[in-house]
Amino acid sequence: MQYALLIHESEAHWDSMSEAEQSEIMAGYGSFSQHLAESGQILGGERLQPSDTATTVRVRDGKVALTDGPFTETKEQLGGFFLIEAQDLDEATAIAAKIPTATYGCVEVRPIWLMGD
Amino acid sequence: MTDDLQQLYRSHFGQLVASLTRLTGDLALAEDSIQDAFVKATDRWADGETPAHALAWLRTTARNGAIDHMRRTASLSKRLPEVAYMEEVTRTQTNAGTAAHDDASHLDDDMLRLIFTCCHPALHIEARVALCLNTVCGLRTEEIARAFIVTDSTMSQRLWRAKRKIRDAGIHYKVPQNHELADRLDAVLAAIYLIFNEGWLASGGSIGQRVSLAEEALRLGRLLTSLMPEDSESHALLALMLIQHSRRDARFDATGQLVLLRNQNRSLWDQGNIHEGLQLVRAVFHAGQGNGRYALMAAIACVHASAASANTTDWNEIATLYEHLMQLDPSAVVALNYAVAIGERDGPDAGLAHVNQLAESATMQRYYLFHSTEAEFLRRLGETDKARAAYSRALELVDNNVEREFLTRQLQSLPQ
Numbered sequence: 001m002q003y004a005l006l007i008h009e010s011e012a013h014w015d016s017m018s019e020a021e022q023s024e025i026m027a028g029y030g031s032f033s034q035h036l037a038e039s040g041q042i043l044g045g046e047r048l049q050p051s052d053t054a055t056t057v058r059v060r061d062g063k064v065a066l067t068d069g070p071f072t073e074t075k076e077q078l079g080g081f082f083l084i085e086a087q088d089l090d091e092a093t094a095i096a097a098k099i100p101t102a103t104y105g106c107v108e109v110r111p112i113w114l115m116g117d
Numbered sequence: 118m119t120d121d122l123q124q125l126y127r128s129h130f131g132q133l134v135a136s137l138t139r140l141t142g143d144l145a146l147a148e149d150s151i152q153d154a155f156v157k158a159t160d161r162w163a164d165g166e167t168p169a170h171a172l173a174w175l176r177t178t179a180r181n182g183a184i185d186h187m188r189r190t191a192s193l194s195k196r197l198p199e200v201a202y203m204e205e206v207t208r209t210q211t212n213a214g215t216a217a218h219d220d221a222s223h224l225d226d227d228m229l230r231l232i233f234t235c236c237h238p239a240l241h242i243e244a245r246v247a248l249c250l251n252t253v254c255g256l257r258t259e260e261i262a263r264a265f266i267v268t269d270s271t272m273s274q275r276l277w278r279a280k281r282k283i284r285d286a287g288i289h290y291k292v293p294q295n296h297e298l299a300d301r302l303d304a305v306l307a308a309i310y311l312i313f314n315e316g317w318l319a320s321g322g323s324i325g326q327r328v329s330l331a332e333e334a335l336r337l338g339r340l341l342t343s344l345m346p347e348d349s350e351s352h353a354l355l356a357l358m359l360i361q362h363s364r365r366d367a368r369f370d371a372t373g374q375l376v377l378l379r380n381q382n383r384s385l386w387d388q389g390n391i392h393e394g395l396q397l398v399r400a401v402f403h404a405g406q407g408n409g410r411y412a413l414m415a416a417i418a419c420v421h422a423s424a425a426s427a428n429t430t431d432w433n434e435i436a437t438l439y440e441h442l443m444q445l446d447p448s449a450v451v452a453l454n455y456a457v458a459i460g461e462r463d464g465p466d467a468g469l470a471h472v473n474q475l476a477e478s479a480t481m482q483r484y485y486l487f488h489s490t491e492a493e494f495l496r497r498l499g500e501t502d503k504a505r506a507a508y509s510r511a512l513e514l515v516d517n518n519v520e521r522e523f524l525t526r527q528l529q530s531l532p533q
C-alpha cells in the first residue's frame with residue numbers, strides 16, 4: 001500500500017513560535033525524513049509556501065477563473081494531488097485548469113518551499 | 118523631499134521601478150532601491166548639489182544600490198549572472214555618457230510588464246488596485262490607505278502580502294502571451310475601473326487631503342492606451358471614465374449631497390472630457406469593436422452625454438445597449454440599470470415588472486441597489502408604503518455614506 005500523509009497546522013501558531021522552537025521542529029523533520037529514507041519508505045514530500053501564496057483554479061463553462069488565496073470551502077474534500085514542474089504561476093495554473101475535476105471542483109496551486117531560500 | 122523631487126517621484130517612479138525590475142528580476146528589490154535613491158537625492162539636493170540630469174542620476178544610483186544589495190545577500194551565488202549583466206549594462210551606459218539610451222528603447226515594454234504584473238489575476242482585486250497605485254502611480258502607502266479609508270497598517274499589510282505572493286508564487290515579470298492576453302487585460306481594466314469608481318463614490322463631501330483616485334485612474338487609462346494602441350477595450354474604458362469624469366462638478370450640490378444624473382445641471386459638465394470621450398468611442402465603433410463590455414458601457418455614457426436634457430435622452434438606445442451588455446456581463450448592477458432604462462422608456466410599471474422578475478435571486482435581495490431601484494419605481498407609482506419599506510431595506514444594506522444620505526433624503530421626501 002502507498003499512503004499520502006497530509007500535514008495540517010495553524011500558520012499563525014507557527015509564526016508565533018520562537019526561532020529556537022521552529023529549529024527544533026525542523027530538526028525533527030530532518031530526522032523523520034532521514035529515518036524514512038533509510039527504511040526506503042519515503043517516496044516524496046515537500047514543504048509548501050504559506051497559504052496566502054496560493055491561487056485557486058476553477059473552470060466553469062470553459063472559462064478559467066483564478067482566485068487569490070487557498071481553498072477554504074468545507075463542502076469539498078481533498079481528492080488527490082500532483083507535483084509538477086512549471087516555468088511560472090501562469091503555466092502552473094494553466095496545467096491545473098486541465099485537471100478534469102477543475103470543471104466542477106477546484107484545484108489549489110501552491111508553490112513548493114525551495115530549501116535554501 | 119523638495120518639490121522637484123516630489124514631482125519626479127510621482128511622474129517617474131513607475132518607469133524607474135519598471136526598468137530596474139527588468140534588470141534585477143525582483144520587483145521588491147527594485148522598489149526599495151528606487152526609494153533609497155530618492156532618499157539619497159533628498160540629502161544631496163539639500164546640500165545644494167543638484168545634478169544636471171536628475172532622472173539619470175536617480176536611475177544610476179538605484180541600479181548601483183541594487184547591485185550592492187545583490188552582492189551582499191546570501192543568494193548571490195544564484196544571481197551572479199544577473200549581477201554581471203547589470204554591471205555590464207552600467208559600464209556600457211557610462212561609456213556612452215548617458216543612462217537614458219538603454220531604457221528609452223525598453224521603456225514601453227517595461228511599463229506594460231509592470232502593469233500586467235501588478236494586475237495579475239491571481240492577486241485579489243484589492244491588492245491589484247493597491248499595487249497599481251503604489252508602484253505604477255508612485256503613491257505612498259499612507260496616501261492609498263487614506264483614499265480607501267483603511268488604516269496605514271492594513272494597507273501596508275495588503276501591499277506586503279501582494280509583493281510576497283508575486284515573489285514566492287512565481288508571478289513572472291512579463292507581458293502575457295497572445296492566448297492569455299484577453300483574460301489578463303480584463304484583470305488590468307477591472308483594476309483601473311475600480312480605482313476610478315472608488316474615487317467616484319468617495320469624492321462627495323470631505324475630500325480633504327485625499328488624492329484624486331479618478332485622476333489616477335485616468336492617468337493609468339491613458340498610459341494603457343498609449344502602450345497598447347491597438348486594444349479597443351482600453352480606449353473604450355478611457356472614454357467611459359472621461360465621460361463620467363465630465364460630470365464631477367454636477368454630481369454634488371453646494372451642501373455636498375449627491376445629485377442624480379437626471380437632475381444635474383448639464384452646463385456644469387466638462388465639454389472637453391465629453392468631446393474626447395465621444396471621439397474615442399466613435400473610433401472604437403468605426404473599427405467594428407463596439408461589442409466589447411467597456412465599449413457598450415462607454416456608448417451608454419455617450420447617449421447620456423449627448424442629450425440636452427434628461428427628458429430628451431434616447432432611452433430606447435440605452436435599453437438596447439444594456440440588452441447587449443447583459444449578454445456579456447449578466448451582473449446585478451447591469452440587470453438593474455437595464456430595468457431603469459426600461460422604466461424610463463416604457464413607464465414605471467414596466468420597470469417595476471422587470472425588477473420583480475429579478476426578486477428571486479438571493480444576490481439581488483442582499484444588494485441595496487435592487488431595493489432602491491424598486492423603491493424608486495414604487496414611489497413614482499404612488500405606492501408610498503411599499504416604497505418606504507424598500508428604501509428602508511436599501512438603507513440597511515448600503516455601505517457608502519454618500520449613497521446612504523441620498524437614500525435617507527429619498528425616504529424622508531415620501532408623503533406621510
